[in-house]
Amino acid sequence: MKEPEKTMNHNDPILITGCSSGIGEATALRLVRAGHTVYATARKSSTLTALAQAGAITRDLDVTDEESMRAVVDEIVTEHCRIGALVNNAGYGAYGAVEDTPMHAVRKQFDTNVFGMARMIQLALPSMRLAGRGRIVNISSMGGRLTFPFGGYYHASKHAVEAMSDALRFEVKPFGVSVSIVEPGLITTRFGGTAATTLSTSTPDGSPYRAATAALDKSMAKSYENRLMTAGPDAVAKAIEHAVSARRPRTRYVITPAARSLITIRALTPGRAWDRVVHGVFGM
Template sequence: MTITTAVLITGTSSGIGRATAERLARRPDLAVYATARHVETLDDLARAGARILPLDVTDEASMRAAVDVVEAAHGAVGVLINNAGYGTYGTIEETDLDAVRTQFETNVFGLARMTQLVLPGMRAAGVGRIVNVGSMGGRLVFPVGGYYHASKYAVEALTDALRFEVAPFGVKVSLIEPGLIRTAFSAAVAGTLAKSATPSGPYAGLNASADQQMADGYGSDLLTASADAVAKVIEKAALAARPRARYLITPAAKFLVHTRQLLGSRVFDAYLRKQFRSDAAPLSLSPLKIYR
Protein backbone atom coordinates (compact mmCIF):
# COMPACT_ATOMS: atom_id res chain seq x y z
CA MET A 1 0.00 0.00 0.00
CA THR A 2 1.30 3.45 -0.92
CA ILE A 3 0.88 6.74 0.86
CA THR A 4 -1.84 7.69 -1.64
CA THR A 5 -4.09 4.73 -0.84
CA ALA A 6 -7.65 5.98 -0.40
CA VAL A 7 -9.95 4.24 2.07
CA LEU A 8 -13.69 4.84 1.71
CA ILE A 9 -15.80 3.80 4.71
CA THR A 10 -19.60 3.79 4.77
CA GLY A 11 -21.63 4.40 7.92
CA THR A 12 -19.11 6.17 10.16
CA SER A 13 -21.50 8.24 12.28
CA SER A 14 -21.29 5.74 15.16
CA GLY A 15 -20.17 2.32 16.33
CA ILE A 16 -17.85 0.14 14.27
CA GLY A 17 -17.66 2.57 11.36
CA ARG A 18 -16.63 5.47 13.55
CA ALA A 19 -14.04 3.39 15.42
CA THR A 20 -12.61 2.18 12.12
CA ALA A 21 -12.32 5.71 10.73
CA GLU A 22 -10.64 6.89 13.94
CA ARG A 23 -8.13 4.05 13.85
CA LEU A 24 -7.25 4.30 10.17
CA ALA A 25 -7.07 8.11 10.20
CA ARG A 26 -4.02 7.84 12.48
CA ARG A 27 -2.04 6.16 9.72
CA PRO A 28 0.09 8.47 7.54
CA ASP A 29 -0.03 6.02 4.62
CA LEU A 30 -3.80 6.30 4.16
CA ALA A 31 -6.26 8.94 3.01
CA VAL A 32 -9.39 8.02 4.96
CA TYR A 33 -12.80 9.14 3.71
CA ALA A 34 -15.39 8.91 6.49
CA THR A 35 -19.00 9.11 5.32
CA ALA A 36 -22.52 9.41 6.69
CA ARG A 37 -25.88 10.72 5.57
CA HIS A 38 -25.50 13.65 7.98
CA VAL A 39 -21.94 14.95 7.79
CA GLU A 40 -22.41 17.18 10.83
CA THR A 41 -22.06 14.01 12.92
CA LEU A 42 -18.50 13.59 11.66
CA ASP A 43 -16.86 16.80 12.90
CA ASP A 44 -14.66 14.96 15.39
CA LEU A 45 -13.48 12.56 12.68
CA ALA A 46 -12.46 15.53 10.57
CA ARG A 47 -10.43 16.85 13.50
CA ALA A 48 -8.83 13.40 13.80
CA GLY A 49 -7.60 13.61 10.21
CA ALA A 50 -10.34 11.92 8.21
CA ARG A 51 -11.77 13.49 5.07
CA ILE A 52 -15.53 13.88 5.27
CA LEU A 53 -18.09 13.08 2.58
CA PRO A 54 -21.89 12.82 2.57
CA LEU A 55 -23.02 9.36 1.55
CA ASP A 56 -26.38 7.61 1.68
CA VAL A 57 -26.09 4.00 0.52
CA THR A 58 -29.78 3.98 -0.43
CA ASP A 59 -29.32 6.86 -2.88
CA GLU A 60 -27.68 6.30 -6.29
CA ALA A 61 -26.61 9.90 -6.83
CA SER A 62 -25.07 10.10 -3.37
CA MET A 63 -23.08 6.90 -3.87
CA ARG A 64 -21.83 7.96 -7.30
CA ALA A 65 -20.81 11.39 -6.04
CA ALA A 66 -18.76 9.99 -3.15
CA VAL A 67 -16.89 7.52 -5.35
CA ASP A 68 -16.28 10.24 -7.97
CA VAL A 69 -14.67 12.52 -5.36
CA VAL A 70 -12.27 9.80 -4.20
CA GLU A 71 -11.39 8.69 -7.72
CA ALA A 72 -10.78 12.27 -8.85
CA ALA A 73 -8.26 12.72 -6.05
CA HIS A 74 -6.59 9.29 -6.09
CA GLY A 75 -7.41 7.58 -9.37
CA ALA A 76 -9.23 4.74 -7.63
CA VAL A 77 -10.64 3.72 -4.29
CA GLY A 78 -7.89 1.60 -2.74
CA VAL A 79 -9.99 0.12 0.05
CA LEU A 80 -13.77 0.04 0.32
CA ILE A 81 -15.13 -0.79 3.76
CA ASN A 82 -18.85 -1.58 3.48
CA ASN A 83 -19.94 -0.97 7.05
CA ALA A 84 -23.32 0.80 6.80
CA GLY A 85 -26.13 -1.36 8.16
CA TYR A 86 -28.73 -1.77 10.85
CA GLY A 87 -31.18 -4.29 12.28
CA THR A 88 -34.97 -4.43 12.08
CA TYR A 89 -36.21 -7.20 14.34
CA GLY A 90 -39.60 -8.84 14.68
CA THR A 91 -41.41 -12.04 13.80
CA ILE A 92 -41.77 -13.10 10.17
CA GLU A 93 -45.56 -12.72 10.30
CA GLU A 94 -45.81 -9.34 11.96
CA THR A 95 -42.85 -7.29 10.72
CA ASP A 96 -43.81 -4.63 8.19
CA LEU A 97 -42.33 -5.55 4.81
CA ASP A 98 -41.66 -1.94 3.89
CA ALA A 99 -39.28 -1.83 6.85
CA VAL A 100 -37.71 -5.07 5.63
CA ARG A 101 -37.22 -3.62 2.15
CA THR A 102 -35.55 -0.54 3.64
CA GLN A 103 -33.24 -2.76 5.67
CA PHE A 104 -32.23 -4.73 2.59
CA GLU A 105 -31.62 -1.49 0.68
CA THR A 106 -29.02 -0.56 3.28
CA ASN A 107 -27.56 -3.90 4.34
CA VAL A 108 -27.51 -5.64 0.95
CA PHE A 109 -28.23 -3.47 -2.09
CA GLY A 110 -26.26 -0.47 -0.83
CA LEU A 111 -23.27 -2.71 -0.17
CA ALA A 112 -23.61 -4.29 -3.60
CA ARG A 113 -23.93 -0.97 -5.42
CA MET A 114 -20.94 0.58 -3.65
CA THR A 115 -18.95 -2.48 -4.69
CA GLN A 116 -20.07 -2.11 -8.31
CA LEU A 117 -19.07 1.54 -8.36
CA VAL A 118 -15.51 1.07 -7.06
CA LEU A 119 -14.59 -2.09 -8.98
CA PRO A 120 -13.86 -0.54 -12.40
CA GLY A 121 -11.24 1.70 -10.83
CA MET A 122 -9.76 -1.12 -8.80
CA ARG A 123 -9.57 -3.39 -11.84
CA ALA A 124 -7.86 -0.66 -13.86
CA ALA A 125 -5.34 -0.15 -11.06
CA GLY A 126 -4.78 -3.89 -10.72
CA VAL A 127 -5.16 -3.73 -6.96
CA GLY A 128 -7.84 -3.12 -4.34
CA ARG A 129 -9.48 -4.29 -1.15
CA ILE A 130 -13.13 -4.70 -0.26
CA VAL A 131 -14.03 -5.39 3.36
CA ASN A 132 -17.67 -6.22 4.05
CA VAL A 133 -18.94 -5.93 7.61
CA GLY A 134 -21.44 -8.71 8.15
CA SER A 135 -22.32 -10.41 11.41
CA MET A 136 -22.17 -13.72 13.19
CA GLY A 137 -25.91 -13.44 12.41
CA GLY A 138 -25.01 -14.45 8.87
CA ARG A 139 -23.95 -17.87 10.14
CA LEU A 140 -26.84 -18.78 12.46
CA VAL A 141 -30.42 -17.64 13.07
CA PHE A 142 -32.41 -16.81 16.18
CA PRO A 143 -36.16 -16.14 16.44
CA VAL A 144 -37.52 -12.63 15.83
CA GLY A 145 -34.37 -11.87 13.83
CA GLY A 146 -35.24 -13.65 10.60
CA TYR A 147 -35.22 -10.61 8.32
CA TYR A 148 -32.04 -9.16 9.80
CA HIS A 149 -30.32 -12.54 9.59
CA ALA A 150 -31.52 -12.91 6.00
CA SER A 151 -29.78 -9.66 5.06
CA LYS A 152 -26.55 -10.85 6.67
CA TYR A 153 -26.78 -14.27 5.01
CA ALA A 154 -27.06 -12.35 1.74
CA VAL A 155 -23.85 -10.47 2.57
CA GLU A 156 -22.14 -13.82 3.16
CA ALA A 157 -23.19 -15.09 -0.27
CA LEU A 158 -22.27 -11.89 -2.09
CA THR A 159 -18.88 -11.78 -0.43
CA ASP A 160 -18.06 -15.40 -1.28
CA ALA A 161 -18.97 -14.93 -4.95
CA LEU A 162 -17.18 -11.58 -5.16
CA ARG A 163 -13.98 -12.90 -3.63
CA PHE A 164 -13.63 -15.48 -6.41
CA GLU A 165 -14.74 -13.19 -9.24
CA VAL A 166 -12.34 -10.32 -8.59
CA ALA A 167 -9.24 -12.25 -7.49
CA PRO A 168 -7.79 -12.34 -11.06
CA PHE A 169 -7.82 -8.52 -11.09
CA GLY A 170 -5.75 -8.12 -7.93
CA VAL A 171 -8.73 -7.27 -5.73
CA LYS A 172 -8.94 -9.04 -2.36
CA VAL A 173 -12.18 -9.41 -0.41
CA SER A 174 -12.77 -10.17 3.26
CA LEU A 175 -15.83 -10.57 5.45
CA ILE A 176 -15.99 -9.33 9.05
CA GLU A 177 -18.38 -11.27 11.31
CA PRO A 178 -18.72 -9.53 14.68
CA GLY A 179 -20.57 -11.02 17.60
CA LEU A 180 -22.02 -8.79 20.31
CA ILE A 181 -20.38 -5.36 20.07
CA ARG A 182 -20.95 -2.53 22.51
CA THR A 183 -22.57 0.10 20.25
CA ALA A 184 -25.97 1.76 19.86
CA PHE A 185 -27.02 -1.32 17.84
CA SER A 186 -28.71 -3.09 20.75
CA ALA A 187 -30.87 -0.09 21.65
CA ALA A 188 -31.94 0.32 18.03
CA VAL A 189 -32.83 -3.35 17.70
CA ALA A 190 -34.80 -3.41 20.93
CA GLY A 191 -36.78 -0.39 19.78
CA THR A 192 -37.81 -1.97 16.49
CA LEU A 193 -38.66 -5.25 18.20
CA ALA A 194 -40.89 -3.58 20.78
CA LYS A 195 -42.86 -1.92 17.96
CA SER A 196 -43.22 -5.02 15.81
CA ALA A 197 -46.34 -6.39 17.51
CA THR A 198 -49.15 -5.36 19.82
CA PRO A 199 -48.73 -6.26 23.50
CA SER A 200 -51.65 -8.69 23.25
CA GLY A 201 -50.54 -10.25 19.97
CA PRO A 202 -49.74 -13.94 19.46
CA TYR A 203 -45.98 -13.35 19.68
CA ALA A 204 -45.98 -10.97 22.65
CA GLY A 205 -44.32 -13.48 24.98
CA LEU A 206 -41.64 -14.37 22.43
CA ASN A 207 -40.89 -10.69 21.78
CA ALA A 208 -40.58 -9.97 25.49
CA SER A 209 -38.25 -12.92 25.97
CA ALA A 210 -36.09 -11.84 23.04
CA ASP A 211 -35.93 -8.27 24.34
CA GLN A 212 -34.68 -9.56 27.69
CA GLN A 213 -32.05 -11.75 26.08
CA MET A 214 -30.74 -8.85 24.03
CA ALA A 215 -30.57 -6.63 27.09
CA ASP A 216 -28.73 -9.30 29.09
CA GLY A 217 -26.30 -10.13 26.29
CA TYR A 218 -25.37 -6.60 25.31
CA GLY A 219 -25.10 -5.65 28.97
CA SER A 220 -22.36 -8.20 29.61
CA ASP A 221 -18.74 -7.07 29.39
CA LEU A 222 -17.76 -10.75 29.32
CA LEU A 223 -19.76 -11.56 26.19
CA THR A 224 -19.25 -8.35 24.24
CA ALA A 225 -16.34 -6.49 22.70
CA SER A 226 -15.67 -2.84 21.94
CA ALA A 227 -16.16 -1.27 18.53
CA ASP A 228 -12.41 -0.62 18.42
CA ALA A 229 -11.75 -4.36 18.76
CA VAL A 230 -13.64 -4.81 15.48
CA ALA A 231 -11.88 -1.81 13.94
CA LYS A 232 -8.54 -3.43 14.70
CA VAL A 233 -9.58 -6.53 12.75
CA ILE A 234 -10.90 -4.43 9.87
CA GLU A 235 -7.52 -2.69 9.70
CA LYS A 236 -5.85 -6.07 9.40
CA ALA A 237 -8.23 -7.22 6.67
CA ALA A 238 -7.75 -3.98 4.76
CA LEU A 239 -3.95 -3.89 4.88
CA ALA A 240 -2.56 -7.39 5.41
CA ALA A 241 -0.59 -8.87 2.53
CA ARG A 242 -2.68 -12.03 2.67
CA PRO A 243 -6.03 -11.20 4.31
CA ARG A 244 -8.29 -13.99 5.46
CA ALA A 245 -11.62 -14.64 3.76
CA ARG A 246 -13.48 -14.38 7.10
CA TYR A 247 -12.83 -12.86 10.49
CA LEU A 248 -15.22 -14.10 13.19
CA ILE A 249 -14.91 -11.75 16.17
CA THR A 250 -15.38 -12.41 19.91
CA PRO A 251 -14.99 -15.74 21.70
CA ALA A 252 -18.75 -15.92 22.26
CA ALA A 253 -19.42 -15.57 18.52
CA LYS A 254 -16.95 -18.33 17.71
CA PHE A 255 -18.54 -20.57 20.32
CA LEU A 256 -22.06 -19.91 19.02
CA VAL A 257 -21.25 -20.49 15.37
CA HIS A 258 -19.30 -23.68 15.92
CA THR A 259 -21.81 -25.03 18.46
CA ARG A 260 -24.68 -24.40 16.05
CA GLN A 261 -22.85 -26.44 13.41
CA LEU A 262 -22.30 -29.30 15.84
CA LEU A 263 -25.82 -29.39 17.29
CA GLY A 264 -27.78 -29.51 14.05
CA SER A 265 -31.22 -28.01 13.52
CA ARG A 266 -33.30 -30.33 15.71
CA VAL A 267 -31.17 -30.00 18.84
CA PHE A 268 -30.64 -26.28 18.36
CA ASP A 269 -34.40 -25.72 17.93
CA ALA A 270 -35.02 -27.65 21.14
CA TYR A 271 -32.58 -25.39 22.93
CA LEU A 272 -34.29 -22.30 21.54
CA ARG A 273 -37.71 -23.52 22.66
CA LYS A 274 -36.35 -23.76 26.17
CA GLN A 275 -34.81 -20.29 26.14
CA PHE A 276 -37.43 -18.26 24.26
CA ARG A 277 -40.35 -18.76 26.65
CA SER A 278 -42.65 -16.05 27.95
CA ASP A 279 -42.27 -17.48 31.46
CA ALA A 280 -38.52 -17.98 31.24
CA ALA A 281 -36.44 -16.87 34.20
CA PRO A 282 -33.83 -14.12 33.69
CA LEU A 283 -31.00 -15.55 31.66
CA SER A 284 -27.58 -16.31 33.01
CA LEU A 285 -24.56 -15.08 31.09
CA SER A 286 -24.10 -18.03 28.76
CA PRO A 287 -22.86 -17.54 25.18
CA LEU A 288 -25.83 -19.53 23.83
CA LYS A 289 -28.26 -17.01 25.23
CA ILE A 290 -27.37 -13.92 23.25
CA TYR A 291 -27.41 -12.92 19.63
CA ARG A 292 -26.60 -10.17 17.21
Protein backbone atom coordinates (compact mmCIF):
# COMPACT_ATOMS: atom_id res chain seq x y z
CA MET A 1 0.00 0.00 0.00
CA LYS A 2 1.09 3.53 -0.72
CA GLU A 3 2.05 5.47 2.41
CA PRO A 4 0.55 8.92 3.05
CA GLU A 5 2.76 11.81 1.98
CA LYS A 6 5.35 12.42 4.68
CA THR A 7 4.87 16.16 4.98
CA MET A 8 2.24 18.64 3.91
CA ASN A 9 3.05 21.68 1.82
CA HIS A 10 2.12 24.95 3.51
CA ASN A 11 0.32 25.94 0.32
CA ASP A 12 -2.00 22.94 0.55
CA PRO A 13 -5.25 24.47 1.82
CA ILE A 14 -6.67 23.34 5.15
CA LEU A 15 -10.46 23.42 5.54
CA ILE A 16 -11.77 23.62 9.11
CA THR A 17 -15.42 23.49 10.17
CA GLY A 18 -16.89 25.04 13.32
CA CYS A 19 -14.45 27.92 13.77
CA SER A 20 -16.68 30.48 15.49
CA SER A 21 -15.14 29.76 18.91
CA GLY A 22 -13.24 27.25 21.02
CA ILE A 23 -11.26 24.49 19.37
CA GLY A 24 -12.02 25.51 15.80
CA GLU A 25 -11.02 29.12 16.36
CA ALA A 26 -7.82 28.16 18.20
CA THR A 27 -6.88 25.66 15.49
CA ALA A 28 -7.42 28.09 12.63
CA LEU A 29 -5.39 30.77 14.38
CA ARG A 30 -2.55 28.38 15.19
CA LEU A 31 -2.33 27.07 11.63
CA VAL A 32 -2.48 30.56 10.10
CA ARG A 33 0.36 31.66 12.34
CA ALA A 34 2.35 28.61 11.24
CA GLY A 35 2.06 29.81 7.64
CA HIS A 36 -0.67 27.49 6.34
CA THR A 37 -3.41 28.46 3.92
CA VAL A 38 -6.50 28.13 6.10
CA TYR A 39 -10.17 28.20 5.16
CA ALA A 40 -11.94 28.84 8.46
CA THR A 41 -15.68 28.25 8.31
CA ALA A 42 -18.77 28.60 10.45
CA ARG A 43 -22.50 28.83 9.87
CA LYS A 44 -22.09 32.62 9.91
CA SER A 45 -18.72 33.90 8.70
CA SER A 46 -19.53 37.20 10.43
CA THR A 47 -18.41 35.45 13.65
CA LEU A 48 -14.93 34.92 12.16
CA THR A 49 -13.73 38.53 11.95
CA ALA A 50 -10.70 37.97 14.19
CA LEU A 51 -9.60 34.99 12.09
CA ALA A 52 -9.98 36.98 8.88
CA GLN A 53 -7.82 39.73 10.36
CA ALA A 54 -5.22 37.10 11.29
CA GLY A 55 -5.04 35.91 7.69
CA ALA A 56 -7.54 33.08 7.43
CA ILE A 57 -9.93 32.86 4.49
CA THR A 58 -13.39 32.84 6.06
CA ARG A 59 -16.53 31.36 4.56
CA ASP A 60 -20.09 30.43 5.53
CA LEU A 61 -20.42 26.65 5.92
CA ASP A 62 -23.20 24.78 7.68
CA VAL A 63 -22.51 21.05 7.91
CA THR A 64 -26.24 20.38 7.80
CA ASP A 65 -26.64 22.26 4.51
CA GLU A 66 -25.52 20.49 1.31
CA GLU A 67 -25.32 23.64 -0.79
CA SER A 68 -23.03 25.50 1.62
CA MET A 69 -20.72 22.51 2.05
CA ARG A 70 -20.43 21.90 -1.67
CA ALA A 71 -19.88 25.60 -2.44
CA VAL A 72 -16.84 25.90 -0.16
CA VAL A 73 -15.27 22.62 -1.28
CA ASP A 74 -15.77 23.52 -4.95
CA GLU A 75 -14.22 26.95 -4.40
CA ILE A 76 -11.12 25.48 -2.76
CA VAL A 77 -10.68 22.80 -5.41
CA THR A 78 -11.12 25.36 -8.21
CA GLU A 79 -8.57 27.69 -6.62
CA HIS A 80 -6.00 25.13 -5.40
CA CYS A 81 -6.86 21.93 -7.32
CA ARG A 82 -7.23 20.00 -4.06
CA ILE A 83 -7.98 20.13 -0.37
CA GLY A 84 -4.79 19.45 1.54
CA ALA A 85 -6.41 18.72 4.90
CA LEU A 86 -9.93 18.57 6.25
CA VAL A 87 -10.52 19.19 9.95
CA ASN A 88 -14.02 18.10 10.93
CA ASN A 89 -14.52 20.11 14.10
CA ALA A 90 -18.17 21.24 13.91
CA GLY A 91 -20.21 19.58 16.62
CA TYR A 92 -21.89 20.04 19.98
CA GLY A 93 -23.11 18.11 23.00
CA ALA A 94 -26.81 17.81 23.76
CA TYR A 95 -27.38 16.04 27.07
CA GLY A 96 -30.49 14.50 28.57
CA ALA A 97 -32.05 11.20 29.55
CA VAL A 98 -32.58 8.74 26.70
CA GLU A 99 -36.29 8.64 27.57
CA ASP A 100 -36.75 12.42 27.86
CA THR A 101 -34.77 13.75 24.90
CA PRO A 102 -37.06 14.63 21.94
CA MET A 103 -36.22 12.75 18.76
CA HIS A 104 -35.93 15.98 16.78
CA ALA A 105 -33.06 16.96 19.11
CA VAL A 106 -31.45 13.55 18.62
CA ARG A 107 -31.66 13.88 14.84
CA LYS A 108 -30.21 17.39 14.98
CA GLN A 109 -27.27 16.11 17.04
CA PHE A 110 -26.51 13.34 14.55
CA ASP A 111 -27.01 15.65 11.57
CA THR A 112 -24.22 17.86 12.89
CA ASN A 113 -21.86 15.45 14.66
CA VAL A 114 -22.07 12.46 12.31
CA PHE A 115 -23.83 13.03 8.99
CA GLY A 116 -22.29 16.46 8.44
CA MET A 117 -18.83 15.06 9.04
CA ALA A 118 -19.51 12.13 6.70
CA ARG A 119 -20.68 14.42 3.90
CA MET A 120 -17.68 16.73 4.28
CA ILE A 121 -15.42 13.70 3.90
CA GLN A 122 -17.28 12.56 0.78
CA LEU A 123 -16.91 16.00 -0.78
CA ALA A 124 -13.22 16.46 0.08
CA LEU A 125 -11.86 13.01 -0.72
CA PRO A 126 -11.98 13.05 -4.54
CA SER A 127 -9.44 15.88 -4.81
CA MET A 128 -7.21 14.21 -2.20
CA ARG A 129 -7.26 10.92 -4.06
CA LEU A 130 -6.40 12.59 -7.36
CA ALA A 131 -3.52 14.46 -5.71
CA GLY A 132 -2.26 11.27 -4.06
CA ARG A 133 -2.10 12.89 -0.64
CA GLY A 134 -4.24 14.44 2.07
CA ARG A 135 -5.06 14.55 5.74
CA ILE A 136 -8.44 14.08 7.43
CA VAL A 137 -8.72 14.96 11.11
CA ASN A 138 -11.97 14.10 12.87
CA ILE A 139 -12.66 15.68 16.25
CA SER A 140 -14.18 13.04 18.50
CA SER A 141 -14.02 13.05 22.30
CA MET A 142 -13.01 10.87 25.19
CA GLY A 143 -16.78 10.35 25.08
CA GLY A 144 -16.22 8.28 21.96
CA ARG A 145 -14.39 5.70 24.04
CA LEU A 146 -16.53 5.68 27.22
CA THR A 147 -20.03 6.69 28.25
CA PHE A 148 -21.48 8.76 31.07
CA PRO A 149 -25.15 8.94 32.13
CA PHE A 150 -27.47 11.45 30.48
CA GLY A 151 -25.09 11.80 27.55
CA GLY A 152 -26.26 8.73 25.67
CA TYR A 153 -27.04 10.44 22.37
CA TYR A 154 -23.93 12.62 22.42
CA HIS A 155 -21.74 9.63 23.24
CA ALA A 156 -23.47 7.60 20.53
CA SER A 157 -22.60 10.30 17.98
CA LYS A 158 -18.95 10.28 19.02
CA HIS A 159 -18.78 6.47 19.03
CA ALA A 160 -20.02 6.76 15.44
CA VAL A 161 -17.20 9.22 14.64
CA GLU A 162 -14.68 6.71 16.02
CA ALA A 163 -16.07 3.80 13.99
CA MET A 164 -16.31 5.78 10.77
CA SER A 165 -12.78 7.13 11.18
CA ASP A 166 -11.30 3.68 11.81
CA ALA A 167 -12.98 2.26 8.71
CA LEU A 168 -12.00 5.27 6.61
CA ARG A 169 -8.33 5.05 7.61
CA PHE A 170 -7.99 1.65 5.93
CA GLU A 171 -10.04 2.64 2.90
CA VAL A 172 -8.04 5.73 1.95
CA LYS A 173 -4.51 4.66 2.88
CA PRO A 174 -3.82 3.28 -0.63
CA PHE A 175 -4.52 6.76 -2.01
CA GLY A 176 -1.98 8.52 0.21
CA VAL A 177 -4.55 9.94 2.62
CA SER A 178 -4.16 9.65 6.39
CA VAL A 179 -6.95 9.80 8.98
CA SER A 180 -6.48 10.91 12.58
CA ILE A 181 -8.93 11.10 15.48
CA VAL A 182 -8.59 13.76 18.17
CA GLU A 183 -10.18 12.87 21.51
CA PRO A 184 -10.38 15.87 23.85
CA GLY A 185 -11.27 15.50 27.50
CA LEU A 186 -12.73 18.49 29.35
CA ILE A 187 -11.79 21.60 27.36
CA THR A 188 -12.63 25.07 28.63
CA THR A 189 -14.86 26.25 25.79
CA ARG A 190 -18.59 26.95 25.45
CA PHE A 191 -19.15 23.19 25.24
CA GLY A 192 -19.63 22.70 28.97
CA GLY A 193 -22.22 25.46 29.14
CA THR A 194 -24.06 24.07 26.13
CA ALA A 195 -24.13 20.59 27.65
CA ALA A 196 -25.50 21.89 30.94
CA THR A 197 -28.09 24.07 29.21
CA THR A 198 -29.38 21.24 27.04
CA LEU A 199 -29.45 18.91 30.03
CA SER A 200 -31.65 21.34 31.96
CA THR A 201 -33.94 22.21 29.07
CA SER A 202 -34.39 18.61 27.93
CA THR A 203 -35.49 17.46 31.40
CA PRO A 204 -39.18 18.26 32.05
CA ASP A 205 -40.14 19.48 35.52
CA GLY A 206 -42.10 16.30 36.18
CA SER A 207 -39.41 13.97 34.87
CA PRO A 208 -38.40 11.05 37.09
CA TYR A 209 -34.80 11.97 36.13
CA ARG A 210 -35.02 15.55 37.39
CA ALA A 211 -33.04 15.01 40.61
CA ALA A 212 -30.34 12.99 38.85
CA THR A 213 -29.84 15.55 36.09
CA ALA A 214 -29.65 18.37 38.64
CA ALA A 215 -26.89 16.48 40.44
CA LEU A 216 -25.09 15.91 37.15
CA ASP A 217 -25.32 19.62 36.29
CA LYS A 218 -23.48 20.44 39.52
CA SER A 219 -20.90 17.72 38.94
CA MET A 220 -20.19 18.93 35.39
CA ALA A 221 -19.79 22.52 36.56
CA LYS A 222 -17.25 21.46 39.20
CA SER A 223 -15.34 19.35 36.68
CA TYR A 224 -14.97 22.25 34.24
CA GLU A 225 -13.70 24.44 37.10
CA ASN A 226 -11.02 21.90 38.05
CA ARG A 227 -7.78 22.94 36.36
CA LEU A 228 -6.25 19.51 36.97
CA MET A 229 -8.94 17.93 34.79
CA THR A 230 -9.20 20.51 32.01
CA ALA A 231 -7.14 22.17 29.30
CA GLY A 232 -7.57 25.15 27.02
CA PRO A 233 -8.54 24.85 23.35
CA ASP A 234 -4.96 25.49 22.21
CA ALA A 235 -3.96 22.09 23.62
CA VAL A 236 -6.32 20.53 21.09
CA ALA A 237 -5.16 22.90 18.35
CA LYS A 238 -1.56 21.80 18.92
CA ALA A 239 -2.55 18.16 18.40
CA ILE A 240 -4.48 19.02 15.24
CA GLU A 241 -1.44 20.89 13.89
CA HIS A 242 0.62 17.76 14.41
CA ALA A 243 -2.02 15.64 12.68
CA VAL A 244 -2.04 17.81 9.55
CA SER A 245 1.70 18.48 9.30
CA ALA A 246 3.70 15.69 10.95
CA ARG A 247 5.69 13.22 8.88
CA ARG A 248 3.87 10.36 10.59
CA PRO A 249 0.59 11.58 12.09
CA ARG A 250 -0.85 9.49 14.91
CA THR A 251 -4.02 7.47 14.63
CA ARG A 252 -5.37 9.02 17.84
CA TYR A 253 -4.57 12.06 19.94
CA VAL A 254 -6.01 12.03 23.48
CA ILE A 255 -6.06 15.48 25.08
CA THR A 256 -5.60 15.96 28.84
CA PRO A 257 -4.06 13.52 31.33
CA ALA A 258 -7.48 13.04 32.95
CA ALA A 259 -8.94 11.85 29.63
CA ARG A 260 -6.07 9.42 29.12
CA SER A 261 -6.58 8.04 32.63
CA LEU A 262 -10.34 7.62 32.21
CA ILE A 263 -9.98 5.90 28.83
CA THR A 264 -7.39 3.51 30.26
CA ILE A 265 -9.49 2.77 33.33
CA ARG A 266 -12.54 2.08 31.18
CA ALA A 267 -10.58 -0.27 28.91
CA LEU A 268 -9.26 -2.27 31.86
CA THR A 269 -12.37 -2.27 34.04
CA PRO A 270 -15.19 -4.85 33.82
CA GLY A 271 -18.68 -3.51 33.23
CA ARG A 272 -20.08 -3.59 36.76
CA ALA A 273 -16.88 -2.21 38.24
CA TRP A 274 -17.00 0.66 35.74
CA ASP A 275 -20.61 1.35 36.77
CA ARG A 276 -19.41 1.74 40.35
CA VAL A 277 -16.72 4.17 39.18
CA VAL A 278 -19.35 6.28 37.38
CA HIS A 279 -21.59 6.14 40.44
CA GLY A 280 -18.73 7.50 42.53
CA VAL A 281 -17.80 10.22 40.06
CA PHE A 282 -21.32 11.59 39.70
CA GLY A 283 -22.65 10.74 43.16
CA MET A 284 -25.64 8.98 41.69
